[in-house]
Amino acid sequence: MKKIALPQLIPQNICLKCDICCRFSEEFSHWAPYILKEEIADFSSEKIFPFFIKSYGINLNLKKEKDLFICPFFDLSHHRCSLYPLRPFDCQLYPFVLFYNQTYTGVVLGIDLQCPYLREIEREYLLNFALKLKEILEETSTLEMIYQNPGIIMSPHPNFQPLILWDKLNKIIFGKNLGLKIISLEDREIFKQFFMKKNITFSYAFEYLYAWKDIAYLLWKIIDKELLVFWKQKDDFFLLLSPGDALSLPVLSFIKNFLGKEIIIKNIGEEYLNFFKKNNWELKSEGQEYIYECEKIATLEGKDLKSRRWQSNYFYKHCLPRVRELKNEDIAECLELYVNWAEEKRRKNRPPYYFMLIEDNFFAQRRLLIDYVKLNLAGIVIEVEGKIVGYSFGYPLNEEEFCIFSEITNLKFKGITPYIFQEFCRKLKNYKFINAMDDAGLENLRRIKCAYAPLRIRRLYSAKYIQGEGFC
Ligand code: SF4
Known part of the structure; x- marks a missing residue:
């Protein structure tokens, strides 16, 4: 430069x-x-x-x-x-x-x-x-x-x-006098109230949205009692959270006004597809989220989890790990582990798209780890011989469901992945369900997530509409 x-x-x-x-x-x-x-x-x-x-x-x-x-x-x-x-x-x-x-x-x-x-x-x-x-x-x-x-x-x-x-600069970021706000820690309560009322049925919570604030502008506003959250980053510009079937006229005209000719809405649950189908939006499948029974992962019982149970026991017996709560002082060591984990993936020659995800995720993890205490997140670390070899953390979605945002391990330790998943679920025994988020469209990740016998899979869609092509 x-x-x-x-x-x-x-x-x-x-x-x-x-x-x-x-x-x-x-x-x-x-x-x-x-x-x-x-x-x-x-x-x-x-x-x-x-x-x-x-x-x-x-x-x-x-x-x-x-x-x-x-x-x-x-x-x-x-x-x-x-x-x-x-x-x-x-x-x-x-x-x-x-x-x-x-x-x-x-x-x-x-x-x-x-x-x-x-x-x-x-x-x-x-x-x-x-x-x-x-x-x-x-x-x-x-x-x-x-x-x-x-x-x-x-x-x-x-x-x-x-x-x-x-x-x-403000015109570029915020548009023209639309009253949008950048997401900040102070918004947490407003978002929480909204998500609770709305009974959002996927992994998006305030914590998830806030995580990306270092690499994108997360702009929000409440219109007609609906929370609209926009993602603005380089050429990527869309409504990140679908207001479900509540696309009232004021909501729609606000979205049109801000997004311009091409309107993209992401994270639309299956239950809300009718509106978009009826109005000829172009729909695209955007992956799926995996939901597990917490108790089942905590015990790894059953024929379908036999090999995971065996791997977890193998790690426990051979490595004598110590499990403890993730703390603020662990940030540097956790991020170092993330970088080493990414290095390991590099040796396996993954495609460029994979490393773009690794980069994006690094920023999100870093942000959540830095604000870990302020966000009241919950997590564990696994230590072997006093060194962190795995960490996992997340946030509750509601009283029944907990979302695991991150799980990173040193893959040189055989069986560490099922072990950390099992241990974290043991700590989360007050929750009925565990949301392990989506597979980012990666076949390998899909296979791993399926190997833990999910209770449910939630499919999510995006909808696109080009203004001036015959809709509303
Ligand atoms: S913060 Fe670092 S790079 Fe910046 S002026 Fe100081 S020493 Fe130089």
């Missing part, structure tokens, strides 16, 4: 004397420098990103240094950035930051008041500098680049002071 050189508000000699930047209090700090997807290739020789990171920007992994976590490019002995002239866009932008306003209905260009130098600058000067900066960002097609990197836009924070509401 052609390096963008942004004008700097703070002179370099002042920055070098400061002891705030480039050091962080948390390992997975949201303040960690964000590398745009366009910048990832610049770091390929450093081998700091897993091999599958290609399509999205990501925060740098920080290094532990005494009580702090530091940027891997921070040279502690000389107290400076070791790649200063080539430092990422995010670092060049600082102390300016991009963040959502308090209502998550717009993006703001503002400043981070933690930068001590800002106390010496007059607001008017700052504002003029910000306007100049915005002009440059808009001129250099950086606007499109920022849009393609949703992870660079931060949540509002008490230390952030807004300067300019960025109209041009």
Whole structure:
């Protein structure tokens, strides 16, 4: 990528004397420098990103240094950035930051008041500098680049002071005055109430939707008492959650208004297909979800599960595992396991589509693990000789059904997959059903999921309609 050189508000000699930047209090700090997807290739020789990171920007992994976590490019002995002239866009932008306003209905260009130098600058000067900066960002097609990197836009924070509401960027993300909001942790209760009332019959819950927030814009609004959640990412733009058969006129006209000519609605359950069939929408099968009886997996009893039971016992007898609750401190080790698991798949020569899924899932898992406590997720880890060799976590869908969002294991251990599934179901004995989500259209995954004798399979569909082709 052609390096963008942004004008700097703070002179370099002042920055070098400061002891705030480039050091962080948390390992997975949201303040960690964000590398745009366009910048990832610049770091390929450093081998700091897993091999599958290609399509999205990501925060740098920080290094532990005494009580702090530091940027891997921070040279502690000389107290400076070791790649200063080539430092990422995010670092060049600082102390300016991009963040959502308090209502998550717009993006703001503002400043981070933690930068001590800002106390010496007059607001008017700052504002003029910000306007100049915005002009440059808009001129250099950086606007499109920022849009393609949703992870660079931060949540509002008490230390952030807004300067300019960025109209041009907001129009691209939010459309024109439609009152849509970006999903945030604060929306959890509203979504929960809605899902409960609506009795949604598949794995989508707030947690699932929130998981993708670093790689896509998840926009929502309630129209005519229906919760509409849109997915906006590069060229992918659709209604993620079908309002079922409740496509009232206000709902329909809102969807048309936002999505434009091509309307795509995903995750339509079989029970809602009639409306779409009647109105000539183009329907497509989008996979299926697997639901198991919790008690049955917890015991692995029965002839149909005999070989899984045998494998699980084999792992237990030969590896003497320890099972414990997944905790916040496990994030780094779990993500490392995920990367090793992906490496193992690479050795097996899977098709490119498979690695796109691995990449997308990495971001979703990372997000849920970072916000694990805030989201009140439940999970376990399996340890062998003090090292995590498997983890699994998820969230309840309702009082009866629990959704397992993730199950990752070190496949060198024979029998570990049925063992972790069984152990997690033992812990989830208060639930009647376990939803193991879909098979992403992968034949291998379909076979594995079927091998545990699902109680039910729920099929999901998408519907497409091109406006102006004779419907409503
Ligand atoms: S890349 Fe350089 S400027 Fe950016 S956080 Fe790391 S050390 Fe600091």
